Amino acid sequence: MTGLHEIHLASRRAEEAAARRFQAVQWLQSVVSQLGIPSQPSEKEFVACLRNGMILCNAINKIHPGAVTKVVAQSHLQSCNREYQLPQAYQYFENVRNFLVALEQLRLPGFEASDLEKDNIESGSVSKVVDCILGLKAYHDGFYKHIKTPPFQLSATKVNHSLGAYKTSRQLDRTDCTDGESDQIKVITKLFADHIVNSKENFYENLISQEDGSKSCKNLLHRTKCNHKRLLKTQENELAVLKSLFIETKQDFQEYQLHLQRDLMELGNQMQEMSSAAQGYYKVVEENRKLFNMVQDLKGNIRVFCRVRPISNSETNGVIDYIGRDGSLFVVDPSKPLKDARKTFQFNQVFGPTSTQDDVFRETKPLIRSVMDGYNVCIFAYGQTGSGKTYTMSGPPSRSITELGINYLALSDLFLICDKRRDMINYEIYVQMVEIYNEQVRDLLSEKSSCIRLDIRTCSSEEEDGLSLPNATMHYVNSTMDVLKLMEAGEVNRAVGSTSMNNRSSRSHSIFMVHVRGKDTSGGTIRSCLHLVDLAGSERVDKSEVTGDRLKEAQYINRSLSCLGDVISALAQKSSHIPYRNSKLTLLLQDALGGQAKTMMIAHLSPEEDSFGETISTLKFAQRVSSVELGAASAHKETREIMQLKEQLETLKKKALGGAEECNKEMKSPLSRPIATTERTPPRFRRLSIENCSNTTLKDRRGIKSPLVSPRGAKEIKSPLRRRQIQTAERTPPRLRRLSIENFSSTRSPLDSRDAQILSLDGLRSYEKDETSKGDLKNPLSPSMPHFQLMQTPVNAEVDTRTSGKGSHIRKSLRTIGKLINGSEKRKENLPENPLSPLGVSNNFSGVKSPFTSNVKTLRRQSLTGQERSSIRVDLVENGIKGARNAKTPPPERSSSKIEKKRD
Numbered sequence: 001m002t003g004l005h006e007i008h009l010a011s012r013r014a015e016e017a018a019a020r021r022f023q024a025v026q027w028l029q030s031v032v033s034q035l036g037i038p039s040q041p042s043e044k045e046f047v048a049c050l051r052n053g054m055i056l057c058n059a060i061n062k063i064h065p066g067a068v069t070k071v072v073a074q075s076h077l078q079s080c081n082r083e084y085q086l087p088q089a090y091q092y093f094e095n096v097r098n099f100l101v102a103l104e105q106l107r108l109p110g111f112e113a114s115d116l117e118k119d120n121i122e123s124g125s126v127s128k129v130v131d132c133i134l135g136l137k138a139y140h141d142g143f144y145k146h147i148k149t150p151p152f153q154l155s156a157t158k159v160n161h162s163l164g165a166y167k168t169s170r171q172l173d174r175t176d177c178t179d180g181e182s183d184q185i186k187v188i189t190k191l192f193a194d195h196i197v198n199s200k201e202n203f204y205e206n207l208i209s210q211e212d213g214s215k216s217c218k219n220l221l222h223r224t225k226c227n228h229k230r231l232l233k234t235q236e237n238e239l240a241v242l243k244s245l246f247i248e249t250k251q252d253f254q255e256y257q258l259h260l261q262r263d264l265m266e267l268g269n270q271m272q273e274m275s276s277a278a279q280g281y282y283k284v285v286e287e288n289r290k291l292f293n294m295v296q297d298l299k300g301n302i303r304v305f306c307r308v309r310p311i312s313n314s315e316t317n318g319v320i321d322y323i324g325r326d327g328s329l330f331v332v333d334p335s336k337p338l339k340d341a342r343k344t345f346q347f348n349q350v351f352g353p354t355s356t357q358d359d360v361f362r363e364t365k366p367l368i369r370s371v372m373d374g375y376n377v378c379i380f381a382y383g384q385t386g387s388g389k390t391y392t393m394s395g396p397p398s399r400s401i402t403e404l405g406i407n408y409l410a411l412s413d414l415f416l417i418c419d420k421r422r423d424m425i426n427y428e429i430y431v432q433m434v435e436i437y438n439e440q441v442r443d444l445l446s447e448k449s450s451c452i453r454l455d456i457r458t459c460s461s462e463e464e465d466g467l468s469l470p471n472a473t474m475h476y477v478n479s480t481m482d483v484l485k486l487m488e489a490g491e492v493n494r495a496v497g498s499t500s501m502n503n504r505s506s507r508s509h510s511i512f513m514v515h516v517r518g519k520d521t522s523g524g525t526i527r528s529c530l531h532l533v534d535l536a537g538s539e540r541v542d543k544s545e546v547t548g549d550r551l552k553e554a555q556y557i558n559r560s561l562s563c564l565g566d567v568i569s570a571l572a573q574k575s576s577h578i579p580y581r582n583s584k585l586t587l588l589l590q591d592a593l594g595g596q597a598k599t600m601m602i603a604h605l606s607p608e609e610d611s612f613g614e615t616i617s618t619l620k621f622a623q624r625v626s627s628v629e630l631g632a633a634s635a636h637k638e639t640r641e642i643m644q645l646k647e648q649l650e651t652l653k654k655k656a657l658g659g660a661e662e663c664n665k666e667m668k669s670p671l672s673r674p675i676a677t678t679e680r681t682p683p684r685f686r687r688l689s690i691e692n693c694s695n696t697t698l699k700d701r702r703g704i705k706s707p708l709v710s711p712r713g714a715k716e717i718k719s720p721l722r723r724r725q726i727q728t729a730e731r732t733p734p735r736l737r738r739l740s741i742e743n744f745s746s747t748r749s750p751l752d753s754r755d756a757q758i759l760s761l762d763g764l765r766s767y768e769k770d771e772t773s774k775g776d777l778k779n780p781l782s783p784s785m786p787h788f789q790l791m792q793t794p795v796n797a798e799v800d801t802r803t804s805g806k807g808s809h810i811r812k813s814l815r816t817i818g819k820l821i822n823g824s825e826k827r828k829e830n831l832p833e834n835p836l837s838p839l840g841v842s843n844n845f846s847g848v849k850s851p852f853t854s855n856v857k858t859l860r861r862q863s864l865t866g867q868e869r870s871s872i873r874v875d876l877v878e879n880g881i882k883g884a885r886n887a888k889t890p891p892p893e894r895s896s897s898k899i900e901k902k903r904d
């Protein structure tokens with residue numbers, strides 16, 4: 001096949017060569033007249049015709065006159081041309097040489113002189129000549145593009161080789177050559193001779209190959225057939241190998257598949273184990289969190305959340321390094337080397353820049369929801385200016401539904417709960433919105449004027465509905481639309497201004513108060529308040545570049561925030577004095593920060609590098625806040641039973657007060673001494689004294705003489721040691737006094753025995769024990785005992801002493817009042833008989849006049865109620881504060897004593 005193909009190819013090439021030759025001959029004839037050869041000459045005829053070089057020289061001179069200046073032996077050549085006689089080699093070599101040189105100058109393709117040799121005819125060499133002539137034709141026709149390679153390239157080897165061949169070559173006539181050309185001629189001659197020799201060899205080989213053509217073709221076919229057979233066999237073998245390989249691979253694959261399945265099964269099992277372990281872990285974490293929350297609830301810790309807003313300028317670097325799911329936060333100080341730069345903080349929760357409003361609300365929801373169970377709740381947003389407080393609490397100015405802040409979300413959640421519990425409790429929700437601007441409280445929802453100044457009431461009593469801002473307009477809301485409208489109205493009225501830190505900077509602290517009133521089907525009530533506070537941001541005035549009014553505002557803001565810091569510090573250190581009164585902000589948040597509210601702070605951070613200082617101080621403040629323990633929050637929930645008991649209490653109190661007043665009218669003993677003692681006593685104890693005077697007015701008390709100077713006292717306290725003990729008891733704080741009283745109880749003094757009974761008045765049983773064990777009941781200093789015994793009967797008949805909680809406290813208070821009533825009744829009986837008796841004075845007003853007995857009574861009250869705080873508060877409101885007002889005690893002191901008592 002290959003042989004045939006080769007033959008076919010060769011014949012086609014021969015045809016093509018013949019056609020080209022014909023073309024060349026035609027052109028030559030058109031340029032230099034008749035050539036004297038057939039129009040379709042053989043290669044031999046063609047070469048013979050051109051061998052003397054004359055036709056070529058004439059042709060080139062025709063298309064480029066003067067290309068060959070000298071055509072050698074023209075006449076002689078002409079004579080012998082027609083007979084194809086071989087002229088002298090040098091004669092036509094001269095012409096051929098000149099022609100080739102001219103071609104080179106014209107940069108046209110050439111051939112080698114040997115290509116025209118008579119014995120050197122081969123297809124390759126003749127085709128070179130034909131190409132050369134067609135190149136000339138193209139040049140003549142104007143189509144030829146110059147070929148850059150010169151026709152003669154003489155390599156060094158060729159030159160050397162040519163030099164060797166030169167010696168054997170025919171001698172050329174040197175006289176016709178110029179001196180400069182002699183070297184070139186030598187080289188060309190050598191080349192020419194070489195080629196002749198090579199061509200000769202090639203020529204014979206070609207001839208042989210042509211003769212052997214058909215033979216080799218046959219051989220080739222035979223060989224191919226054999227090859228095919230061999231190839232087939234080899235391929236069959238290879239196929240068999242491949243097949244076995246495939247089977248092996250298939251088996252391997254199946255094995256691997258089995259392995260894989262087994263591994264996958266194992267992995268699946270492990271995954272399941274791990275996921276159940278993870279679930280267990282998350283359960284434990286969740287439980288831990290709940291327990292931690294419970295501990296925080298019990299301790300009354302202020303919960304602290306942290307929120308980091310996105311970086312506002314993409315070109316600045318952030319300082320927040322890591323935010324953990326467990327509430328950890330790492331910040332990096334940009335001014336320090338990396339190893340010292342990291343600072344770690346821990347909070348209840350940290351929200352990163354990608355957290356949504358809903359994420360934040362979801363975490364605050366449980367706290368907010370407890371408002372519906374009667375707890376007071378306060379959430380306040382803290383942070384430097386521009387850190388995102390208003391964004392969190394209200395949302396951005398042109399907010400979408402997803403950007404609504406906690407204020408709105410909280411209210412809509414409360415409405416949801418109202419709806420769910422509609423069958424059990426009927427809730428009513430009211431809102432107030434105020435701002436503290438330059439230390440003035442302004443009503444933001446007032447229709448009259450936004451500048452109405454409001455007074456803060458720190459002592460919010462029951463009758464006044466527990467409001468700290470009773471004059472701020474209160475709006476009833478029952479849908480989220482109502483809330484939105486009010487919030488918008490409030491925001492319009494709020495003071496905002498532009499600073500270099502925030503385009504819309506809040507220049508005031510805004511407080512959104514949600515009051516919840518609920519009444520259940522049994523008549524019980526719930527009363528609570530939710531404070532949502534958006535504090536104004538602390539700012540460095542050099543950075544916010546504020547002047548004039550803005551500067552004044554900034555100073556007020558910074559001052560009130562610093563007061564808040566002082567309050568937090570004092571609370572954290574459990575200091576005896578909490579400086580709430582130092583600013584309107586702390587005064588208004590007094591109940592939330594120091595009362596029995598559940599409190600949460602959301603500290604806001606600006607993550608930019610240049611805010612690092614403010615970020616650190618915010619974080620430190622937040623950490624301090626999280627260490628504050630306020631004590632367990634209590635719900636403002638009253639069942640019907642409690643309400644009824646309260647009513648009874650009121651009635652009894654009035655009765656007790658009336659009896660005491662009547663009694664006091666008859667009393668001449670001045671109260672100046674105990675009052676003086678009270679004034680000397682630190683505020684905390686003064687409240688106790690006021691409380692103990694609750695059965696008399698202050699006016700009355702002033703008229704009663706000190707028991708220490710009374711004849712009874714003089715009579716009673718005979719020994720100096722005894723007097724000293726009593727005096728000590730007057731000056732010692734309650735706990736110490738109690739100790740001294742206990743010491744007395746070990747003596748057999750009539751007074752001691754009475755005190756011992758008072759101290760053990762937790763129940764009748766203990767009293768009875770004392771009664772039987774002590775023989776001094778008839779002592780004139782303890783005549784109250786029979787009265788006590790008498791009064792136990794009616795009170796105890798009504799009240800079950802085993803009950804606990806708020807109801808039992810009230811019952812205990814009722815019992816106390818019952819005693820007082822009985823006491824006063826008995827006093828009435830006794831007084832006419834012996835009005836001036838020191839015993840009478842002492843017995844009837846034992847709780848009023850003598851600081852010692854007043855403390856004893858306080859202790860008795862405490863031991864009866866079991867809870868100092870609640871009874872004290874009621875009495876403070878009912879009696880103490882009223883009494884104190886009458887006494888014209890300066891309000892700040894009064895208030896601070898109340899605060900301190902609360903903390904006790």
Ligand SMILES: Nc1ncnc2c1ncn2[C@@H]1O[C@H](COP(=O)(O)OP(=O)(O)OP(=O)(O)O)[C@@H](O)[C@H]1O
Pocket residue numbers: 308309310353383384385386387388389390391392396502504505506507535536537538604
């Ligand atoms: N979480 C957040 N996601 C997107 N943008 C926020 C976020 N928090 C704050 N911003 C944007 O940052 C800018 C400042 O926020 P904002 O006004 O709430 O700060 P501020 O702390 O209330 O400032 P100031 O104390 O001065 O009133 C606003 O343009 C706000 O839209």
